[in-house]
Amino acid sequence: MYLEHLSLTDFRSYAQVDLTLSPGVTVLVGSNGLGKTNLVESIGYLSTLSSHRVSQDGPLLRFGTDRALIRAQLVRAEQKVMVEVEINASRANRARINRANPVRARDILGLCRTVLFAPEDLALVKGDPGNRRRFLDDLLVVLLPRHAGTRSDYDRVLKQRNALLKSARSQHFSRSGVSESNLSTLDVWDEHMALAAAQLLAARLELLNRLRPHMAQAYAQLTDGSKVLRAIYRSSLQPIARHDDDSPHNADEPPGGGADENQDADDFLQCTVAELTEKYRTELLSSRIRELERGMSLTGPHRDELELFLGEAPVRGYASHGESWSIALALRLASFHVLDEDKHVEGNQPILILDDVFAELDAQRRRKLALMVASAEQVLVTAAVIGDIPEELSGSTIHVIPGGVAPNE
């Protein structure tokens, strides 16, 4: 698919801006602070209903206004779709498809597919495990929207179960012990937790299986190919992770170099959801005492880690800045290919957005990246200096000027 027209009203720095785009590569050029990223952020928002920069919608509204509008004309396999999202400061956001009556904002998920790479993605490599879990879960929802339910179910079960464990914790340390009703309620939440956890884990593993070849390939193509990018999923169902949980201070840290680095949750890939549910049931039962002691859930996908390796060395702590940058980029490119492979719907290829990526890469990697993305249906690139864009990436250029874009020459 590609974006043909984008119109923003009171979004970020723009009172009103209109942008006409064509398939192929488009470079948005302008000095710092003019709003290049704001433009691509709005496109990303259309596809995920969240910004890649801020977790709240507030900053997306132009300062002093209480309503922002993103309107996009998409073309997917010859068919034109108009998608609008209204972001409201004090009411629920609304969306419209093809100028029809307003629908819930989440009904437009899946219509506009994008893969956005931005400098913030460095956190995928250097940040804590939560960033990588979110990466998997976000992609999962774009690929299979029904997993939005899987994810929110799990979050809700986790919150309820944690609340219960927290209130039972004080009883656990008292002489009378945990009350009978709290224990039997915990049984119920264990059951629902096991079900939700198994579904989320199965979905993540399946997705990772699809991502892996693309990840390795993208990294190899970006670099000279001397180091292989690998990903290992560590589940809290595995004994190794449980051992790690015993030390409260680094409970979220993956085991250092001492652990068996090849232990992977891949075995679970063969399991059905029912089998995984059973595993979680057993695990929850055996970790109950420790969970009551800590007053929180210690087993489940919310404690899992997607660990990245370059060759044999873990990426965290070992990879250089440039390598980290390339790894983050490889993860996004792999997402792009996984979504592209998913050919349920004609014209499903996501729009690839590269925000400020070239400034950080050396000349050779710039050229390689340019060749890799040149075949995509639509690529939007932002850059402060046109000189950063390699010659191989030929396409149209849009100059971003204060408050809008320069008219096409």
Add this chain to the structure above:
Amino acid sequence: MYEGAVQELIDELGRLPGIGPKSAQRLAFHILEADTEDMQRLVKAIVTVKERVKFCTVCGNVTEAELCNICRDPRRDPSIICVVEESKDVLAVERTRAFRGRYHVLGGAINPIAGIGPDQLRIRELLTRLNDSQIQEIIIATDPNLEGEATATYLSRMLKTIGIAVTRLASGLPVGGDLEYADEVTLGRAFEGRRNALN
């Protein structure tokens, strides 16, 4: 901030569910401008409801007597009990006119975040009712959300040992709707709960 009584009224109204500060203010000024007679009727209605309305000692539904209409009605089938979360759910099931048994109102659902566990619900009262050998089936009609499902799981685990039929309301597609407009979760549930079309 307004002076004394007006602000007090706004604060009180603002505590009601679904009423924000702006609506509270609007209601307060409406009350201020309205006929004294009308407002006295409203006050009386509120006082009466608090004085007269109680909860049925058997099922927990709202009533003005010791027993509610449904528990008093001899035509209702005493062998089936439909377990719901709130009194308003009784009304919803009644509107279907499809159910002729009796009810049991739990007074909520298991919700640890809100501090509601089995002890805060009328579950013990339900068990007491089950001592009556007339009862043959329990229909669990809690909300199809996480807390409602958890409550249903809790009840079915507890009732398993008693040896009466326990059923749970089906979840699936709304009647008269379009398949294409159903959300993924509902449609997924409908697939899981599909039934044999041959009989």
